[in-house]
Amino acid sequence: MVDRTRMTWVVALAVLIAASELPLRAAQAQQGVTRTDLQRRDLSVPGREVVQVRVDFAPGAAAPRHSHPGEEVAYAIEGVMEYQLDGKPPVTLKAGEVLFIPAGSVHAVKNVGSGGAAELATYVVEKGKPLLVWAK
DSSP states (O other), rough: OHHHHHHHHHHHHHHHHHHHHHHHHHHHHHHHHEEEEEEEEEEESTEEEEEEEEEEOTTTOOEEEEOOOEEEEEEESSSEEEEEEEEEEOEEEEHHHHHHHHTTOEEEEEEEEESSSEEEOOOOOOOOTOOOEEOO
């Protein structure tokens, strides 16, 4: 009986986590931004995890100002994207280029090329915190 109760809690928690990301995914899809989760793994450092996501941008699409509870490494897979980190000059990435975004840095990204664009975003973040926080 204990195993069944534990399983019920695990399923309930998984549904809650998935539902909490639906508004984010819906808002981004409407803006022409699609996120595909690739992996999420605990690290050997307690309380930290690595998350990898492929982010696709339709022509002209943008992810508005936001931050993450840890570092992000953005690798441009295709296209041309412009990153604006608060307090810094814009950075343009083309396919094959990479950008390090420090923990908590508010930033935005826009597809500035003529076609689609995509990045591999690798996050090293605090476990249990929302991966993305919209800036005010």
